[in-house]
Amino acid sequence: MNSPDSPVWFITGCSSGLGRALARAVLERGWRAVVTARNPAKAADVIAGHEERAVVLALDVTDAEQTAHAVARAEAAFGRIDVLVNNAGYGYLAAVEEGQDDEVRALFDTNVFGLVDTTRAVLPGMRARRSGHIVNMSSLGGLVAFGATGFYHASKFAVEGLSESLAAEVAPLGIKVTIVEPAAFRTDWSGPSMRQSATTIADYAATAGTRRASTLATYGNQPGDPVRAAQAVIDAVSAEQPPLRLLLGKAAYDIATARLDSLKSAFDGWREVTLSVDFPAEQSAG
16 A cells, blocks of 8 residues: 555666666565656556556656656655665766767766756755655765776766765754665666767777776676665665665675775875974974
C-alpha cells in the first residue's frame, strides 16, 4: 500500500546501473520512490507492480526547469521527499590536453551543476520539515586521480567539496548528507555511458592512452555488484548515525587508504618548509 509513513526516495539516473538497482531495492522494501531518467521509458519496468507507490518521471538534470517541475510533481504525488539520491552522471576519457571544451562543459553540467540544481530544488521542503537525507554519488575518483580521467575526477572532486560544505550547512536543520564513493561496479560507466575525446595525442599514448584502453576493457567484468551497493546505500541512510562518506568495494577501501598514507608521507616530508612560512611567534615579554 501507499503508506503515508513510508519514506519517499527521489533518485536520478535510474535507466541503468546503481540508480536502477537502488530504485528497485527501495520499492522491494515497500517504500515509495520517484524514479527518474532522461528517457522514462527505460525506467518504466522498474516500478512494475509498485505503481501505487512509485512514479517514473522524465528528468535531464541539465535542464533546471525540468528539474524543478519533477520535484514539484514528486511533492504533489507523495507530499514530501525524504531521501534525494543524486546519481545521474557519466565518465569522460581524455588526457587533459585532449579534452574538448563542449564535452568537458557537458560533463560538468551533468555531474556537478545538475546535482546542484536538483539539491536546491529539494532543499526547501527538507528545511521546512527539518528532516531529510541527501546522498551524492561521487566516486573513488573523487578522492584519487589517474591519467585519462582528469575531467571526470575534477567533477567528482567538486562534488566532494560541495557535499562537505552542504553537510555543515544543513546539519543544524536536521538534514543529513552522505557522499558515496564506489570503485568499479558492473554498470554502463565504462561501456555504453562512457564518452571520450575524439582527439588523441601520441605523446600521451603510454599514459592516458593506455588507461583509456584499460578502462574500456573492464566493461562487463567490474568486481562491484550494483545490487549489493544499493543495499549498502540503504544501510547507510537507515543508520542512526549515517556516514559522511561511504566507500564501496574492496578496491575503493584499499586505494583510498593508500592515498591517505601517501598524503601523510608527502606532508611530513615537507613539514619543515610548510611550517617555515608563518610569521615568527611573538616572543613573550620578560
